Amino acid sequence: MAFLQVKNVKISGLSACVPKQIEENVDFPLFDSESYKNFAATTGIERKRISTAKVCTSDLCIAAAEKLIDSLAWNRDEISVLVFVTQTPDYMLPATSCIIQDKLKLSRDCYALDISLGCSGWVYGLSTAATVVSSCNSDRYIRGGGVKMLLLCGDTISKICTKTDKSTYPLFGDAGTATALEFSENCAPILFNMNSDGSGYQAIIVNDGGYRNGISEKSFEKITRGEGIESNNLQLILDGMDVFSFGIKRAPESVNRLLEEFVINKDCIDYFLFHQANMFMNEQIRKKLKLEKEKVPYSLKNFGNTSSASIPLTMVTELSEKLKTGKLNHIACGFGVGLSWGSAAFETNKIAVPDLVEI
Secondary structure, three states: OOEEEEOOEEEEEEEEEEOOOEEEHHHOOOOOHHHHHHHHHHHOOOEEEOOOOOOOHHHHHHHHHHHHHHHHOOOHHHEEEEEEEOOOOOOOOOOHHHHHHHHOOOOOOOEEEEEOOOOOHHHHHHHHHHHHHHHOOOHHHHHOOOOEEEEEEEEOHHHHOOOOEOOOOOOEOOEEEEEEEEEOOOOOOEEEEEEEOHHHHHHEEOOOOOOOOOOOHHHHOOEEEEOOEEEOOOOOEEOHHHHHHHHHHHHHHHHHHHHHHOOOOHHHOOEEEEOOOOHHHHHHHHHHOOOOHHHOOOOHHHHOEOHHHHHHHHHHHHOHHHHHHOEEEEEEEEEEOOOEEEEEEEEEEOOEOOOOEEO
């Protein structure tokens, strides 16, 4: 069931929150002047936001959600669905979405769900949330003002990276986002193409700390994995070549299959919104799809790779005014950890986009 068509759901708003703390990659201890120039030219990442020890992903998403709820003037009792997508939750258990429901003061009738996904997370979360909202189309819901929901996506990947690993630490920034959806009978359907391939799960992984490999003394031992790449098994491991090969193959393939399945004219799409992996990879994807540069926005320079937050963060920081003032057609594509990937075609029409929040 790779293809989905979800009717009667519209995106009403987007917001994003990042930590106040900025780290410049030019100051990264494993870079000299020349290696920094090469890194910045290849990845497009000059700086990123890093959370403090006390700030979790949920804190960033809650701040984004508070701002969005106020911008939309939503009654919190009417928000009946909350989906939280992250790979850096507050706890192993309980589910962080339940904690967020309480902190946002949402109704106890709220459907709350955690999804453990990273780079493809916003597209997967959108498909899940939209499907739930679309199914709640009874007369009772419509008379009561419809179904409103929040999709919260983000990560604080800096917490599982180390400054002794040049393959991960300079790449990843922290961010949280909120997407507001609601039931609407007068909107275009949201179209999806969703995929996964768990045979490549080791390409992006934290080896220890779960229930397959628990925490032991060995978990904390530093392992040299390559030049300038030293980390322990409780920290993120990234196989750059495997991820690059995967991304430049699967992302354009996913978008093309979506276009073909639903007979979408590529020229009618205003923006193609890709997970912000790195500039070199993303530019290869753009060129394979023969897309104009103006249709492919980037937030990499100032925020880095922000995992499941990257697509909505890019929309908030790069397209805010156009989203607030016009009707636009988009295709989003997320790809990465899992391995998982997916594409979505959707419309926005003068949606709420409050200013970027910093905490």
